[in-house]
Amino acid sequence: MAKSQTSAADRAGATVTGYGVSYAITSIASALLVVLKESSESVLQxxxxxxxxxxxxxxxxxxIVFVAVGAVxxxxxxxxxxxxxxxxIVGxxxxxxxxISGFFIL
Amino acid sequence: MFRELILMLHPTFGVLAVIASVWVFVETLNARDANIARLRGAGVLAAIMMWLAYIVGGYWYVVYYGADKALIKAGPWPFAHGFVMETKEHVFLMLLLLATFLPIAAYGDVVKKQVARNLVLWTSALVVLMGLAMEGAGAVINMGVKVALLAN
Structure with a gap:
């Protein structure tokens, strides 16, 4: 019981955590989409x-990805x-x- | 005139978003029941200002940037488009998400939970730093156009 309470106090809340993780997933996916669309003419078109x-x-x-993944x-x-x-989030x-910057500088 | 107005509104909204995020940071350092509504209001304001910067800047980018892009690429500072603008337009999407997340984090239990407070501090600090980087990148792009025009 005490462990569970400590754990709950250490968490930011379901909605905040969900959308925080969604931000992390979306930002990485967005960066990969930059590389993909700039490397592939068909994806860009x-x-x-x-x-x-x-x-x-x-x-x-x-x-759309940020809102959908965050809601889930x-x-x-x-x-x-x-x-x-x-x-x-910081990572x-x-x-x-x-x-993104590495792709365009190289 | 309309074109120039839009171009000036973009960094103006960006600066206002940065200022609102600094406001969130300071309110969070002193988070308590008395200022939680103000903290959350500043978070919402930061997100609204960033969205306005996105909409106005995005409209200008899609409609008007083509001519400037051609100038920059033919001028002495082609990196102002090839590296700076390309990076800016895509990192901005992350900044927009982060600014959207800021009020969500601010609606957590910031008064009672230290972790919730730390999350808002980190998020607002990232919005400020990335926002300032966007402003600096905009200045380089602007200079890229200027040196191209001066070279002709």
């Missing part, structure tokens, strides 16, 4: 065909500590930023 501009489609996809994960009440969530931001 597919994104262009949907809205008329690859960046608009990219933004739309990112928003928020209902699961993930067993993730607040500190692990912070590390996940995914750094890695995604490095993937």
């Amino acid at each position: 597919f994104l262009v065909a949907i809205t008329g501009h690859h960046w608009v489609t990219h933004g739309l996809l990112v928003m 994960l928020a209902r699961r009440d993930m067993n993730l500590s607040g500190n692990a969530l912070i590390a996940t 995914s931001t750094v890695v995604s930023g490095l993937i």
Whole structure:
């Protein structure tokens, strides 16, 4: 009982954790989509065909994934500590930023 | 005139989002029942300002940037598009998500839970740092156009 209470106090809450993890997943997926669409003309043209501009489609996809994954994960009440969530968010931001900037600098 | 107005509104909304995020950071350092509504309001404000920066900047990028892009690529600073703009337009999508997540984190139990407080502190700090990086990148892109025009 005491362990469970300590664990609950260490968590940020189901909704916050769900959308926090969703941010991490979406930011990494978005960075990988950058590499994919810039490396493959067919993927780029597919994104262009949907809205008329690859960046608009990219933004739309990112928003849909963020909201959808967040809504699903928020209902699961993930067993993730607040500190692990912070590390996940900061880590995914750094890695995604490095993937994107690294791709365009090389 | 309309084109220039949009171009100026984009960084203006971005700066307001950064300022609102600094506000969230400071309120979170002193989070208690008396200021929680203000903290959450600042979080929502930061997200709204970032979305406005996205919509206005996105409209300008899609409709008007093509001419500037051609100028930059033919000018002395082609990296202002090839690296800076390409990176900016895609990292901005992450920043938009993070700014959207900020009010969600602020609606956690920030007053009673230290972890919830730390999460808001980290998130707002990331929004501030990335927002400032976007402003700096915008300045480089602007300079890329300027040096291209001066070179002609």
